Amino acid sequence: MVMTGNYASAYGAKLSRAEVIAAYPITPQTSIVEKLAEFVSSGELRAKFIPVESEHSAMAACVAAQTAGARTYTATSSHGLTLMHEVLMWASGARLPIVITNVSRAMAPPWSVWVDHMDSIAQRDTGWLQFFCQSDQEVLDTIIMAYKACESRSVMLPAMVIEDAFILSHTSEPVDVPDQELVDSFLPAYAPELKIEVGKAMGFGSLVKPDQYMEFRYKAMQGMEDARERILSVEKEFKHIFGREHGGLLERYRCDDAEVVLVAAGSVASTAKDVVDAMRAKGVRVGLARIRAFRPFPHQELRALGSKVDGLAVLDRSYTFGAAGAMFTEVKASMYSLQRKPAVKNYIAGLGGRDITPRTLEKILEDMLVVSKRGAEDEVEWVDVAGLPRRWR
């Protein structure tokens, strides 16, 4: 079928047989929940649809329904996601494998409905697995895989599947929609060990003393660490059944023998692959490393890559004020333990929906080739901003 990223999300949730969907409209997410409302209304999906009055309530309703043993799903974007922030922490603290789609969009002010990763990055400490997707197909597949990985007994944490606003959410691509029976064989019904039910008098989320709290956090940390292996094994099984894979935690594209590698997340990776191909055709040894899982972060994979290259150009589609781009900070931290460290430079680009053109990416890689030999004047550079001397297009 040919469909948008948003419909791919809706089909992903439907194929995963989400049982309770609580959602609130927000641009550019809305067509996900519209489609799901249709599926529920037509009977194609046997689920309860709760048209909540806010995103905060959407996540709170999902938390409650999932605690009662139902597989839940919601979708949101930017301000909706940040409104959920408190309950996102609730979901991970309660060890609930909820899966959501976030259509990553800029935060106001000034108002912007276009792509930017600030909303998603701002949730990095909530205890959620975070997957940045590159294509509509990956969105659909990742939702199904995320349920399976997250519902593993050793993981039991929620996951956020991230599509870039408009670039994926509203762009139609050919998407293979797998057969329901195949998905059912891959993803069995949600059967948690513990759920809230009558006859079992217990409190879910009770008060704990300081001599107990850390153990709960420690176990959640273990869950996130175990997710690394689980993401890979689930994807392996997925590939075996459906014939597709999307790169685990870190997708590497033409990185072998590369001098300089662009590190990026989201839809820009597909543009970057073309740029890498074009530059390689001219004999320039460049590659792309796509951060697919931002949480858990692929430190090991990046270290293995970093030990072999001269430079890593880290592209961030958001900025952490007073520091640098969040991806950059993580990548740089990964390199610290290496004996032979590559040069690492941060390029801030594409905020609020600004296009990142092939020419811009080529210039970033060209700059990085120079930086990896001579060092950088600035460790963090804002790309394509009015008033700055350097031309990026």
Next chain:
Amino acid sequence: MTKTTIPYEEFAYPGSTGCPGCGANLVMRYLLKALGERTILSIPACCWAVMPGYWPSHCLKVPLLYTAFEATGAAISGLRAALDVKGVEDVTVVGFAGDGGTVDIGLQAMSGAAERRTDVIYVMYDNEAYMNTGIQRSGSTPWGAWTTTTPVGTNHGFKHESKKDIMSIMQAHGIPYAATVSVAHPEDFVKKAAKAKSIKGFRFIHAMSPCPPGWRMNPMHTVEVARLAVDTHMFPLYEIEHGKVRITRKGKGLPVSEYLKAQGRFSHLTAPEVSAIQKAVDESWKLLLAKEASGT
């Protein structure tokens, strides 16, 4: 001897960490007696978020989902949806929140759940301030009351805004059942809670819940003060069934000063201020009688 209409069975066990004389302990006790064991509770931040005891202790005989302060209406919506989709029947889903968690921070989620006709009971135990955090004013604190954020001083002093009329707000949602209950009238309380259980749709119970530390009174007077609230018409007992108002206890019509003087939080009030409260209470009572007479 007259047979008691209150069930003997207890669903709230000893072990609650509530303060001595806590009205909310009685609210929970009577509520669960009426609703029985096939009940699932959701409680947001409030005194009762602490009162069941530290994990893994749990002083209630029913399961309980803790939720965020403003999220009770959403949590009970999610619980109901999950039970429905799983085909679990005959379970009463109950949101149990304080006044701040209901009329202030939780109003939006509750309004949403009511508008969606969610099949749940929402109980607001009203101790008329943020008591769990140490007596700060809420939208449900009455005019004239001292709290830590409405301190009595030479400048301004005490709360100068009236209590939010949550019953009217809920009536305006067109819900099938809303009732006020008091721990001083357990039979009326249990009867209303049982009636709420028998009705489908969004049901609301407003429970007066005296708080000895917050109201600056002796813990031994909890029930007495709750009774005075009814007898002075400060807190009339009534129900609204499918829009029809019915007063269930008329009270003795005592002067409000009887109620006010029993609590330190009103001790600063001057005679004209007490008269102003009396006037407001008389008007509300008249309005309620008129509502009952007209059937709306």
